[in-house]
Amino acid sequence: MRVLRQENAPQLEVKPAEPLFTLNYALVLVTQFAFGFSFSTFFILPKFLATELRSGADVIGHVSAIAGIASVLAVPFVGASIDRYGRRRFICAGALFQGAAAFGFIWVNKVGPLLYGLRIVHGLAFTFAFNAAATLVADITPPQRLGRSLGIFGASMLVTNGLAPYLLEPLAEMSGWTPVFSVAGLASLFALILSFFIDQPSAPAQKKEALHSTYRWSGVELMPILFSSAMAGSAFGTLLTFYQPFALEIGLSRVSNFFIGFTLTAILSRVFLGGLADRFGRRRISIIALFLYGCAVIAMAWLQAGMLFALGAFFGLAHGLFYPALNALAVEGIPLIARGRVMSYFNGAFSFGFSASVVWLGIAAERFGYPLVFILAGLLTYLAVFALWFSGNQRRRVAPVNP
Secondary structure: OEEEEOOOOOOOOOOOOOOOOOHHHHHHHHHHHHHHHHHHHHHHHHHHHHHOOOOOHHHHHHHHHHHHHHHHHHHHHHHHHHHHHOHHHHHHHHHHHHHHHHHHHHHOOOOOHHHHHHHHHHHHHHHHHHHHHHHHHHHOOOHHHHHHHHHHHHHHHHHHHHHHHHHHHHHHHHHOHHHHHHHHHHHHHHHHHHHOOOOOOOHHHHHHHHHOOOEEEEHHHHHHHHHHHHHHHHHHHHHHHHHHHHHHHOOOOOOOHHHHHHHHHHHHHHHHOOOHHHHHOHHHHHHHHHHHHHHHHHHHHHOOOOOHHHHHHHHHHHHHHHHHHHHHHHHOOOOHHHHHHHHHHHHHHHHHHHHHHHHHHHHHHHHHOHHHHHHHHHHHHHHHHHHHHHHOOOOOOOOOOOO
């Protein structure tokens, strides 16, 4: 992977005093909220698999992983295409795919090709919509406020991580899963309608910026960041996938309290602490947040009644700090013409970690129990802490080339 890193070239002609909350920025946030509500509905999919389809930990892991695998495999195509064809098209396509897959779950009554096929569509939908929207946010944000902007953007989806399970889990208990999947489908269709009204930087602006880029940068420089993203994805996937069957196993009936705690602190940290990375350093804040990440995942191994909300809140605090800080670190200095690729590889690494962990740790959970897998996932996160720490002074620079 080779992309252009912009060093002394001017960024988009945006005045520092320009307000962050423009109408277009707000429209992206609302669109992402609607898409996120649909996507977050499937955070309670492990409960559907465990209660309705009577699936074990290994099957739950495989079904959860297939979306991430599809997402990872699509990254090279999606990243280059977002840069070439524009952000808005992929936001529209992602919302359309997500809606179609959500409605398709109405007919899922067993573990089989339909279930796996719909999960593949879920993975593609997320890769399309989230990467394109995040890239667009980076495009329209003043560089010195990138961490805060990405944090608020992430919060627009994070709030749905708690809201969708909290509202739709009781609906599933009262009326079954068909209304749940229908609501998810309608939310995506709403996102699709909103996406047609989003504005984006013009293609001439991207070409003009590319002409000013004077440095070529190897993807080797990004490797510690991608590795850290993958390890965090492993922790995220392990916790969200296996805490539900673990909670049911120890006698808890309601699992959505975790998402409420997670969402509250993740949003609060992004809104009120989102500027920490811009102020004190994106790498430094990422290291601190990843350490907390590992602690939160390991703590789940000792889950007891009444602890789900607190553990969710702890994990949400870490996630709320980590994701925008590391994301901003990945794309800082990257010009418009290559930003979609970098953003896609960053999120693709997170999805890869998510998928790989739930497959092999699902097998481990089936044989050795859930507590062990939480401990293993937490320890993997500590590897990311060391990777970021030791790569801090190893930023690679090469000689300038003529454009």
